[in-house]
Amino acid sequence: MKQNQSLLSKYIVIFFVVSGYWIISISTVFVNKTLLSDLDLDAPIFINLSQTLITALICYGKKSLSKLFPSKFSFPDIDIWDKQIIKSVLPVSIMFTLMIASNNLCLKYVSVAFYYIGRSLTTIFNVLFTYMILGEKTSKKCMICCLVITVGFWMGVDQEHFSGSLSVAGTLFGIMGSLSLSLYSIWTKKVLPKVNGEVWALSYANNVYASIIFVPMMIFNRELPVIVQYPYLQETFFWGILLGGGICGFLIGFFTSLQIKYTSALTHNISGTAKACAQTVLATYWYQETKSIMWWFSNLIILIASGAYARIKQIDMERKHRQGPFSKV
Incomplete structure (x- = not known):
């Protein structure tokens, strides 16, 4: 009886963790799209700055609480202004800045429905840069999945072009986002040991450095006059949405870690793929968009190929683990 109750409790926790990840992740996309399009705030870098700043403040708050109440709160001991820390983490922060x-x-120029297709090349860039930077090869089956994802991407772009709603700028930013995300993931893997594997420490340093980098980017993008002249600048609902977006940005990282902790990396990838599908369907309903059968087919191709890639990678990793470090490659 106790074993059944324990198993039930575990499944309940997993359900709430996965549900939380879905809700927060989808909400962040819709909140950012609302700020960029519905509220017509033509200042995407300012939105990024607000999100990294809020995350940095949350991390700083937790660090302060750990000093005041060490028995209840904990935070890794890190000096983000240490030269060695800056030298180690800054490359990750640059990739993180480019990614968000x-x-x-991308979200500014494309619809939420197309957003997933626009950023679907992350897997391909992961394979490419993992080989170039880490020297890790990918199996032929995974390469086939990457080829299918590429076909699905081009089909989606072609359907957007056929319907007259293709944004070249948005698509290019989507590709850039996929590229920077893959580099960010790889660099994170390399840099984490230098902060003793502490995710909180890396997140704190990352968001502080990114906030500093975003300031000149915002000025260079001529967003200061846009912000000053923005008609909703003194409205409470605007700052509420902006704050909500920042908190969502922080919670995505939190729920991602929880999802991997209570399930597995594979389950996280599958959950993310399924979430993207739900997000696409919800977006077409919310914004009352009508898409062709071929457009939906391109989404299906990407979803199936991405799921297959994750599964094949898991099987490959399990096989290597069984063979052990002294087995022949």
């Missing part, structure tokens, strides 16, 4: 900036710029 590209994501918002």
Whole structure:
């Protein structure tokens, strides 16, 4: 009886963690799209800055609480202004900055429904850069999945062009977002050991450095006059949405870690793929968009190929683990 109750409790926790990830992730996309399009705030870098700043403040708050109440709160001991820490983490922060900036710029020019297709090349860039930077080869089956994802991407782009709603700028920013995300993931893997594997420490340093980088980017993009002249600048609902977007940005990382902790990396990938499908369907309903059968087919191709890639990678990793470090390659 106790074993059944324990198993039930575990499944309940997993359900709430996965549900939380879905809700937060989808909400973040819709909140950013509302700011960029519905509220017509032509300042995507400013939105990025607000999100990294809020995350940095949350991390700083937790760090302060750990000093005041060490028995209840904990935070890794890190000096983000240490030269060695800056030297180690800054490359990750630059990739992180490019990633979230590209994501918002992509979202500015494309619909939420097309957003998943626009950023679907992350897997391909992961395979490419993992080989170039880490020297890790990918199996032929995974390469076939990558080829199918590429076909699905081009089909989606072609259907957007056929319907007259293709944004070249948005698509290019989507590709840039996929590229920077893959580099960010690889660099994170390399840099984490330098902060003793502490995700909180890396997140804190990352968001502080990114906030600093975003300031000149915002000025260079001529967003200051846009912000000053923005008609809703003094409205409470605007700052509420902006704050909500920042908190969502922080919670995505939190729920991602929880989802991997209570399930597995494979389940996280499958959950993310399924979430993207739900997000696409919800977006077409919310914005009352009508898409062709071929457009939906391109989404299906990407979803199936991405899921297959994740499954094949898991099987490959399990096989290597069984063979052990002294087995022949």
